[in-house]
Amino acid sequence: MSLFRLKGFPGTGNFRHGIHPPDNKALSEESKVEVMDVPESVTLPLLQHLGVPCKPVVKPGQIIRYGEMIGLGEAFVSASLHSPIAGKIKRMNVVTLPNGRHLPAITIQADGDQIPPQKLWDEMRSKDWPRDCISIYDPLTIVKIIHDSGIVGLGGAAFPTHVKVTPNDTRMIDTLMINGCECEPYLTCDYRLMQEAARAIVTGALLTGRAVSAREIVICVEDNKPEAVKKLTEATEQTVIKIAVLKTKYPQGSEKQLIKSVLGLEIPLGGLPSDVGVAMSNVGTMATVARGVIKEAPLTHRVISVSGRGIKTPKNLFVPIGISMKEVIDFCGGITRDAARIIAGGPMMGFSFSDLSAPVTKGTSGLTVLTHDEISDEKETPCIRCGRCVDACPMNLVPTRLALAARYNSPSIASQYHIHACFECGCCSYVCPAKINLVQLIRTGKTLVAAWANR
Amino acid sequence: MSDTIKNKEPIAPDSADERSGPLIHVAPSPHINDATAHTQRMMTDVILALLPIIALSIYLFKFYAVKQLLICVVACMGSEFLFVRMRGKALTLKDCSAVVTGIILALSLPGSAPWFVGALASVVAIGIGKTLFGGLGMNIFNPAMVGRAFVMIAFAQLMGAGSYENVTGLVDAVSGATPLSALKFNDLFMPASSLFWGTTNGSLGETSSAACLLGGLFLVLRKTISWQIPSGILLSVALIAGITDLIGSHSGLFLVHHLFAGALMFGVFFIATDPVTSPLTPKGKWIFGIGTGFLIMVIRLFSGYPEGVMFAVLMMNAVTPLINRWTNPQPMGEA
Numbered sequence: 007m008s009l010f011r012l013k014g015f016p017g018t019g020n021f022r023h024g025i026h027p028p029d030n031k032a033l034s035e036e037s038k039v040e041v042m043d044v045p046e047s048v049t050l051p052l053l054q055h056l057g058v059p060c061k062p063v064v065k066p067g068q069i070i071r072y073g074e075m076i077g078l079g080e081a082f083v084s085a086s087l088h089s090p091i092a093g094k095i096k097r098m099n100v101v102t103l104p105n106g107r108h109l110p111a112i113t114i115q116a117d118g119d120q121i122p123p124q125k126l127w128d129e130m131r132s133k134d135w136p137r138d139c140i141s142i143y144d145p146l147t148i149v150k151i152i153h154d155s156g157i158v159g160l161g162g163a164a165f166p167t168h169v170k171v172t173p174n175d176t177r178m179i180d181t182l183m184i185n186g187c188e189c190e191p192y193l194t195c196d197y198r199l200m201q202e203a204a205r206a207i208v209t210g211a212l213l214t215g216r217a218v219s220a221r222e223i224v225i226c227v228e229d230n231k232p233e234a235v236k237k238l239t240e241a242t243e244q245t246v247i248k249i250a251v252l253k254t255k256y257p258q259g260s261e262k263q264l265i266k267s268v269l270g271l272e273i274p275l276g277g278l279p280s281d282v283g284v285a286m287s288n289v290g291t292m293a294t295v296a297r298g299v300i301k302e303a304p305l306t307h308r309v310i311s312v313s314g315r316g317i318k319t320p321k322n323l324f325v326p327i328g329i330s331m332k333e334v335i336d337f338c339g340g341i342t343r344d345a346a347r348i349i350a351g352g353p354m355m356g357f358s359f360s361d362l363s364a365p366v367t368k369g370t371s372g373l374t375v376l377t378h379d380e381i382s383d384e385k386e387t388p389c390i391r392c393g394r395c396v397d398a399c400p401m402n403l404v405p406t407r408l409a410l411a412a413r414y415n416s417p418s419i420a421s422q423y424h425i426h427a428c429f430e431c432g433c434c435s436y437v438c439p440a441k442i443n444l445v446q447l448i449r450t451g452k453t454l455v456a457a458w459a460n461r
Numbered sequence: 462m463s464d465t466i467k468n469k470e471p472i473a474p475d476s477a478d479e480r481s482g483p484l485i486h487v488a489p490s491p492h493i494n495d496a497t498a499h500t501q502r503m504m505t506d507v508i509l510a511l512l513p514i515i516a517l518s519i520y521l522f523k524f525y526a527v528k529q530l531l532i533c534v535v536a537c538m539g540s541e542f543l544f545v546r547m548r549g550k551a552l553t554l555k556d557c558s559a560v561v562t563g564i565i566l567a568l569s570l571p572g573s574a575p576w577f578v579g580a581l582a583s584v585v586a587i588g589i590g591k592t593l594f595g596g597l598g599m600n601i602f603n604p605a606m607v608g609r610a611f612v613m614i615a616f617a618q619l620m621g622a623g624s625y626e627n628v629t630g631l632v633d634a635v636s637g638a639t640p641l642s643a644l645k646f647n648d649l650f651m652p653a654s655s656l657f658w659g660t661t662n663g664s665l666g667e668t669s670s671a672a673c674l675l676g677g678l679f680l681v682l683r684k685t686i687s688w689q690i691p692s693g694i695l696l697s698v699a700l701i702a703g704i705t706d707l708i709g710s711h712s713g714l715f716l717v718h719h720l721f722a723g724a725l726m727f728g729v730f731f732i733a734t735d736p737v738t739s740p741l742t743p744k745g746k747w748i749f750g751i752g753t754g755f756l757i758m759v760i761r762l763f764s765g766y767p768e769g770v771m772f773a774v775l776m777m778n779a780v781t782p783l784i785n786r787w788t789n790p791q792p793m794g795e796a
Contacts, residue, residue, distance in 0.1 A: 022793070027493060191493065262793060275794040316483075345483045353492040360485050374492075382494035387556060388598035390500055392736035393687070397743070402790045404741055427792035432491030439498040440598075446489040 010253040015224070017270040020253045021263040023400045025433045027191050027256055027354070029230060034313040034320035035194045039202055041127045041324045042337055044091050044120045048328030050076065051101055051109040054367040055158040056165045057083035062112060068095045072121050073304050076112055079156065085166045085368075086156040090306035090326035093117040103367065104350035104359035111365070114328070126307055127324045131202045135209040135296055137245055140216055145173070148217040148299055155298035156305050156368075161185060161196075161259070161288035162351060164369030167295070170285050171217045180283035181269065182220035184211050184292055186227045186234065187252065187259030190352025193372040195311040196289050198322040200227065200234035203293050204241035210292030211247055213299050218285050223247045225289070226264055230254040256354060257431040261286055263400050275427055290371075310366060312338045314353075316345030316375030325366055332362035334373060347381050349374040354432045384441045395434035395444055401427045405434035409444040412451030417458035420451045428452075500597075503736075504557035506685040510676030511564050511731065517672045518568060518665040525572030526665050529579050530564065536583030537563030544592035558597050562586055565731055566605040568666025569724065569771070570612075574619050581615075582608035602778045603738045606771050613771070639663045640722035641767040650714045656721040666731075667724040677730025686734035689743055693750015694729045694757070695720070701758040719761065728757075728770035738778040745781075745788035753777045 012019025053059040060077035064070060070089050077087030096115040102108050153168035184207070188196040200207060207225070215223040225242070227235050229251050238249055250268045252258055262273050264286070271282040279286050287295075294305050306327060313320040318339030325334060331350070335341060341348070349356040350364070353374055395405035404423055411420035425448060434444040518526040541559035545552055553559075566586055570579055586608025594600040613620050639662050640651045655661050659669020666673075680686040702719035709715060719725070724732075733739065733753050740749050753773045760769025 025495075027495070266793070272794045275792060277794070341483065343483055345485065347488070347492055348485055349490075349492055353490070355490050356492070357490065358487040358492060360487055376492060381488075381492050383488075384494075387500050388596060390503075390598045390736050391739075391741060392503070393741040393743075393746075394498065396741050396790075401793050403792055404789065406741065407785075407789075423789060424792045424795070427794070430490075435491050436494045437498050438494065439500045439503055441494065441499075443489060443491075445491065449489070 012250060012252065012268070014248065015250055015268050017266060017268045019250070019267055020255065021258070021266045021400060022402060023398055023433070024255045024257060024263070025398050025436050026254075027436060029191045029254070030313070031192065031194050031197065031230070033192065033315070034311050034322055035197055037198075037321050039127065039198050039309055039322045039324050041124045042326070042329065042334070044116050044123060045326065045329045045333055047093075047096060047113055047115045048090055048326055049099070049101055049111050049113045049330065049365045050087055050089075050328040051103060051111040051365065051367060052077050052087065053107070053109050054087070054164060054327070054369060055085040056163060057081065057085070059109070060084055060087050062098065062110075064095050064112065066095050066097050069093075069117070070095065070114065073306060075304070076114075079166070083166055083169055085158045086154065086304075088156055088304035088306050089114055090328055091116045092120050101363070101365060102361055104357040104364055106357070123307065123324065123326065126303075129301065130206050130293060130297065133205055135205040136300065137208060137212065140209075140212045143213060143216065143299060145217045145219065148213050149173070151299050151302075152217070152295055154304070155294070157291060157294050157298055158305070158368050159288055160290035160294065160308055160368065160371065162355070162369055162371050164367070167287060167291055170280075170287065171214055173218070174280065177280040178283060179218040179220050179280060179285045181222045181224060181285075182211065182215045182218055183264065183268065183284055183286040184223065184225040184289055185259055185264060185286055186225055186231070186238075186289040187264060188231070189228060189254075189256045189259040190354055190356075190371075191256070192313040192374045193311050193352045194313065195309045195322055195371055197231050197234055198311070199293060199309050200231070200289055201237050204237040206293040206296045207238070207289050208241045208245060208247060209300065210294065210296035212245065214285075214287060214292060214295055215246075220285065224250050224268060226250045226252055226268055228252050228254040228258055256433065257400055260400065260429065260431060262429070275424070305368060308366075308368065308370070310334070310370055311372040312375075313372065314375040314377070315380055316341050316347070316377045318342060327368055328365045330362065331364050331366065331373060334366065335362065335375070341375050342377065344377045344379070345375050346378045347376045349376065354436070355430065382441065386442050387440045389440050389442060392439060394437045394439065398433040398437045400431060400433060401429065403427060405444045405448065408451055409442065409447035412447045412454060415454060417451070417455040421455050421459075425451050425455055501556050503685050504561050506680060506683050507561050507731070508557065508564065510679045511568070511666075513672040513675050514568060514666045514669065514727070515564070517659055517669050518572075521659065521668060522572040522665060528576070529570055529572055529574070529665060530567040532576050532579040533567035533570070533583050534560055534563035536580045537566065537587050540584045540587035541592070544588050545596065548592065548596075550596065553597060556597060559587060562591070562604045565666075566608050568727065569605065569609050569664050569732075571620065571664050574612075574616070578612050578616055578619055582612040584608075585611040598737055600737060601781070602775055603732060603735050606732060606775050609771055610775060639767065640718060641761070644718055644722070645761075645767040650718065651722065653714070653717045653721065656717065661722070664724060667727045670721040670726040673726035673730055677726070680730060680734070686730065686736070687739075687743070687746050689746035690734050690739060690750040690753075691729045693747050694725075694733060694754040697751045697754030698725060698758055701755065705762065719758070723768045724770040725757065728774060732770065733774050733777070738781060740781050740784045740788060742785070742788045742790055744790070745784045748784050748788065749777055749781065752780070
């Protein structure tokens with residue numbers, strides 16, 4: 007169908023179905039990463055990752071340094087938490103994250119001498135990241151440092167990275183794939199990071215590749231990010247890392263679709279990338295791994311993009327984790343008069359929220375503020391069974407069937423039509439001419455199926 | 462219909478208090494959708510694609526075409542209004558689907574059929590064919606074809622070949638009977654060019670294959686209709702007619718007649734492709750197309766009717782739920 011063809015890889019650079027929403031990346035892709043100053047206080051929820059919450063190891067009133075551990079991830083699928091500022095533990099409280107979860111959190115009041123955030127960012131984008139002495143690091147040491155640094159996937163799902171890289175005798179990793187697709191419209195943080203800190207990403211990739219003993223390391227980028235490809239090509243010279251330039255299409259950055267695109271492999275339903283010998287991680291995570299291993303600094307800061315026509319000046323920012331959304335929005339000039347929706351993440355899979363005191367977490371890739379003209383708020387009309395959702399679904403499902411099954415409370419039909427395979431990318435809702443929010447109905451359907459299975 | 466998702470009322474920016482700033486509301490993702498994808502736009506696309514056929518039918522059949530179109534469109538919209546009112550539902554005239562049904566119905570009737578034929582067909586199409594099933598999107602059978610089938614059986618005299626002969630106008634000079642009747646009952650062939658351009662007798666919209674192809678290709682390119690259904694029908698009709706042609710040694714004219722005469726081209730692009738009554742998946746659409754083509758040829762060759770598009774489509778409509786069940790696709794990763 008498509009003329010696009012990926013060279014040098016088993017895959018085609020493309021996957022079945024998917025959509026082409028306007029990417030709107032022009033709003034912020036030219037803005038260099040700006041560094042935000044140390045905020046007066048930060049609020050750090052104890053669950054910023056997928057898995058078990060971490061356990062607080064500090065008490066109110068305690069003085070802490072930059073990077074000191076404040077929450078310990080005891081369980082295997084958990085991640086430790088470190089302070090992004092020097093200060094004093096103010097209190098333990100509860101915050102509501104944009105995804106709706108109420109979580110215990112630690113608030114830290116800035117106090118004492120701070121490490122200037124600019125220094126941290128300059129370190130990240132420097133050209134001195136090593137490429138050739140990676141072998142001095144023992145693979146297990148790398149895994150341990152990743153674990154101790156509280157590193158989680160920065161692409162959005164925030165899955166603890168050490169879980170992915172811990173050696174497993176039954177599942178050998180053949181290929182390490184570094185995800186720089188950033189297929190969500192509006193978001194540009196990974197694009198900026200690939201341009202400005204390509205060397206850090208490469209070092210992180212080499213270290214992680216060593217940790218998982220990968221035979222191949224591939225950095226995957228969509229073809230709408232030529233500058234990133236250029237910078238990464240320079241940074242990967244004389245290394246084993248290959249770069250795969252893929253067709254720009256949503257959801258190219260989804261794990262299953264990306265593996266299909268690059269390697270031509272399909273993860274079995276309900277399986278993990280390791281089932282096909284792949285470990286995948288985001289570019290931002292790689293830069294953090296490099297910093298963790300080489301500079302012995304935990305995950306305390308990240309790059310986010312603040313975009314959308316509802317924000318006065320869209321920007322890409324280097325921010326401490328735990329800073330409030332309000333401070334981030336104010337730093338970008340505030341929201342416009344016609345702003346209608348504030349989203350943590352991108353417009354396809356992000357969560358809209360209204361409480362601006364919510365903190366930036368490890369998994370926050372951006373903040374998108376959309377105007378009335380940009381959002382979809384049209385009235386739902388009856389399904390005319392046109393099948394566009396079927397042609398859009400990257401998992402090859404029949405979304406309208408699943409939605410109907412959910413609406414009319416029939417979990418057996420929903421599960422017969424493989425509702426569990428849906429990863430809620432939103433393609434079906436995007437293309438629906440009747441403006442039915444199929445994904446939301448499917449989410450309802452999943453809970454119905456779960457309740458039905460446990461009956 | 463139960464509404465699990467209550468539609469979010471859009472908040473006008475000016476409803477926000479000047480001092481408190483913009484009102485922010487929350488909703489589940491995705492937060493954007495394709496502005497070009499719209500049910501109403503699909504319907505207006507179909508109307509646009511029908512324009513060349515309407516123009517040609519008015520050119521050929523003059524007042525007869527205008528009268529039939531007006532009767533059917535007005536009657537369809539009137540019935541939609543009435544029946545939706547009776548069900549106590551919100552008015553749905555704005556989605557233009559009743560207009561599309563009206564036009565397609567009118568174009569599938571002979572121009573000379575008296576006013577009550579068109580009016581009754583419209584009431585049956587919208588009332589029984591659509592609203593009784595629950596309105597747009599819920600019907601099993603193509604509404605226009607339900608209406609047409611009703612009057613076809615109720616007024617066989619007025620709908621059959623006989624009625625075509627009364628039409629005055631350009632086509633009178635060409636022939637009385639429709640090309641397929643002439644072929645079936647008198648073994649007569651028409652010149653291929655008049656079949657293609659439409660200077661033959663027939664129902665209002667079926668005479669010109671050229672006009673149907675033009676409109677149909679527009680719809681395929683706009684992705685308003687699927688390409689699999691038209692391809693499936695044309696392939697199977699061409700195959701069966703081609704084989705019959707070879708056996709009977711008709712030197713190609715038989716094949717040409719079955720492809721370009723009668724309602725085939727009109728049915729292929731405007732009737733069989735109705736999204737509501739055709740399958741969801743690409744594979745299902747192929748099955749539907751091939752099955753429809755097969756049934757068309759079976760009816761044309763072996764039944765008492767010279768034409769089979771309507772009944773073939775209705776029969777395939779009936780098995781569409783079954784096709785949908787058969788063609789439930791395997792999700793990615795399910796070997």
